[in-house]
Amino acid sequence: MADSNITKRALAEALKEQMNIEPFGKISVGEICDRCDMNRKSFYYHFRDKYDLVNWIFDTEFITMVQNCRADDPWSVLEELCVHLHDNRSFYRKVLQIEGQNAFAQHFRDLMLPVLADRIPAMCPHAELTPFRMNFMADGFLCAVQRWLVERGTMPPLEFAAQMKTCLLVG
DSSP, X not given: OHHHHHHHHHHHHHHHHHHTTSOGGGOOHHHHHHHTTOXXXXXXXXXXXXXXXXXXXXXXXXXXXXXXXXXXXXXXXXXXHHHHHHHTHHHHHHHTTOOSTXXXXXXXXXXXXXXXXXXXXXXXXXXXXXXXXXXXXXXXXXXXXXXXHHSTTOOOHHHHHHHHHHHHTOO
């Protein structure tokens, strides 16, 4: 298992490095593999495609981040996520702009929906959490994060998290 994670991390770093040179849409699996001296067979053993690799990068970073959050503070996940996205905004700014069937934004939203569903009752105990409201919050969160990361001169992450908190606490 350790070797598998080493390979996945090497591919992830290679993708991130290549994204500093060219747009995601122009990057091939071959270029990712060449960058870390691996063959395409190794890539496809671990990932379906480069979109799957992007999702894996976020999932592993997110799981690590959530494990480090304080269980007694439901807002800590939001704050830590904002700090993480801001610290890695060069990467996330690019992958959140990917459009189409395998868009990272949809994966991000799908992952955030259960997190919000788990945390919102503690964050907003007075709110009625209907499926419509949860979807609305997940969509709004995704849209706000995309805009925040794309804008130049973004507000600091904890300030952004505080702004999100005030929006969630309404009604």
